[in-house]
Amino acid sequence: MNYLRLINKENPLGKNYEAKNLVKVKIKTGGNKIIYLEKKTYKQVKKLLKEMNKHFDTEIVIDSGYRSYNYQLNLMRDLIKEKGTKAFKSLAYPGTSEHQSGLAVDIGFYKDDNYVPKFKVDDFLDEFEWLRKNAYKYGFIVRYEKDKESITGYIYEPWHIRYVGRLAQFLYENNLCLEEYYDFFE
Ligand SMILES: [Zn+2]
Numbered sequence: 001m002n003y004l005r006l007i008n009k010e011n012p013l014g015k016n017y018e019a020k021n022l023v024k025v026k027i028k029t030g031g032n033k034i035i036y037l038e039k040k041t042y043k044q045v046k047k048l049l050k051e052m053n054k055h056f057d058t059e060i061v062i063d064s065g066y067r068s069y070n071y072q073l074n075l076m077r078d079l080i081k082e083k084g085t086k087a088f089k090s091l092a093y094p095g096t097s098e099h100q101s102g103l104a105v106d107i108g109f110y111k112d113d114n115y116v117p118k119f120k121v122d123d124f125l126d127e128f129e130w131l132r133k134n135a136y137k138y139g140f141i142v143r144y145e146k147d148k149e150s151i152t153g154y155i156y157e158p159w160h161i162r163y164v165g166r167l168a169q170f171l172y173e174n175n176l177c178l179e180e181y182y183d184f185f186e
Pocket residue numbers: 064099104105106159160161
């Protein structure tokens with residue numbers, strides 16, 4: 001399993017990529033959705049959420065994980081209907097999403113037992129700040145940071161974390177996104 005694989009518009013997984021080692025998520029999910037994740041990613045995100053939930057009244061859960069090519073295609077079609085071409089800024093084109101690898105997780109929230117389906121960044125500033133500072137301890141990076149929008153090509157998504165394993169600490173401490181890592185070191 002290549003946990004460092006760079007997945008973006010220029011480096012797509014493509015239509016025929018099959019995610020490996022997917023397991024079904026058995027802890028609470030946003031809206032009780034059925035979610036699958038790559039095995040190690042799941043193991044680590046469970047640890048992360050267990051720790052994170054000790055710090056907040058809000059309940060933090062897994063909101064999205066593996067998405068197939070066709071699922072992403074349908075999401076994109078829906079979003080284009082709703083937002084027009086703006087959709088391309090906030091959702092990965094089918095074949096280019098990290099979610100297709102099973103290595104990406106979106107976190108979601110329950111506030112007073114109510115599922116918060118839309119990601120309202122301003123309502124969870126403390127939670128996202130904690131995640132930014134601690135995700136690396138579990139092998140994750142916050143993939144789409146505010147100051148990296150021009151490099152990643154995506155708007156700030158503080159809820160989207162990507163499992164990369166040990167490299168996470170290096171990326172966090174040097175404020176590098178995955179694209180920069182590949183530019184500088186690979
Ligand atoms: Zn995501």
